[in-house]
Amino acid sequence: MRNNYKSVFDIIGPIMIGPSSSHTAGAVQIGRVANKLFETIPPKVTVHYYGSFAQTHRGHGTDYAIAAGIMGFSADDSRVPLAPTIARKRGMDLRFVEEVGESPIHHPNTAILKMTDGTKKITVAGCSIGGGAIEIRAISLNGVDILPAGPLPIVIFRDYSKKMANALAINADLEEKAPFTRRQVLRAENCDIYVYDIQNKMQPDTIAYFENKYPNIVCL
Numbered sequence: 001m002r003n004n005y006k007s008v009f010d011i012i013g014p015i016m017i018g019p020s021s022s023h024t025a026g027a028v029q030i031g032r033v034a035n036k037l038f039e040t041i042p043p044k045v046t047v048h049y050y051g052s053f054a055q056t057h058r059g060h061g062t063d064y065a066i067a068a069g070i071m072g073f074s075a076d077d078s079r080v081p082l083a084p085t086i087a088r089k090r091g092m093d094l095r096f097v098e099e100v101g102e103s104p105i106h107h108p109n110t111a112i113l114k115m116t117d118g119t120k121k122i123t124v125a126g127c128s129i130g131g132g133a134i135e136i137r138a139i140s141l142n143g144v145d146i147l148p149a150g151p152l153p154i155v156i157f158r159d160y161s162k163k164m165a166n167a168l169a170i171n172a173d174l175e176e177k178a179p180f181t182r183r184q185v186l187r188a189e190n191c192d193i194y195v196y197d198i199q200n201k202m203q204p205d206t207i208a209y210f211e212n213k214y215p216n217i218v219c220l
Helices: 008-012 021-038 052-056 062-070 080-089 164-177 204-213
Strands: 044-051 093-098 109-116 121-130 133-141 144-146 154-159 180-187 192-198 217-219
Touching: 021 062, 021 109, 021 121, 021 133, 021 217, 044 052, 044 062, 052 109, 062 080, 062 093, 062 109, 080 093, 133 154, 144 180, 144 192, 154 164, 164 180, 164 192, 164 204, 204 217
Parallel strands: 044 093
Antiparallel strands: 044 109, 109 121, 121 133, 133 144, 154 192, 154 217, 180 192
């Protein structure tokens, strides 16, 4: 069994706008991951729900939670219940689709977000595992498929220079400041993509260090 929870607070759940830690707070976190990967608010988003999310998303606030996360709101932001309206006022084409059948990532609380601006296309497949905690089980960055272990934190570094020195530098930094359990190296047409499954929760100062030092890094 994988250790999906990093601390007791993952089990208790976060401070949040309800009603549900898994269907609301967890959905916010999935949306926030999408926001970080897209690096801005995407103009077009289609959210595909599976399992319990497909059956109860309206009543449990999953729609406004996902929309809030996509805009970068936190789970306790007072704007969370108004997020779909805010998103559409900002020009976002936001749609929700209830899918029938088993989740492609094999979890009953699944949301798959497909985002595009017409050129950039990013897909995030996440599931809410309880207490506001989530797993990200699949990512597609402009056609490059990434399969992380699932539990956060995950670090993704896109090296457009394709220099081995950059890979060695970030490997050494992570081993010292945020040890990882697994590394993947993917080759895209215009960059090398390094994906790290991080062992423990990253502190804000650690995240700031990596974001300041390495352009094109995303700390999820």
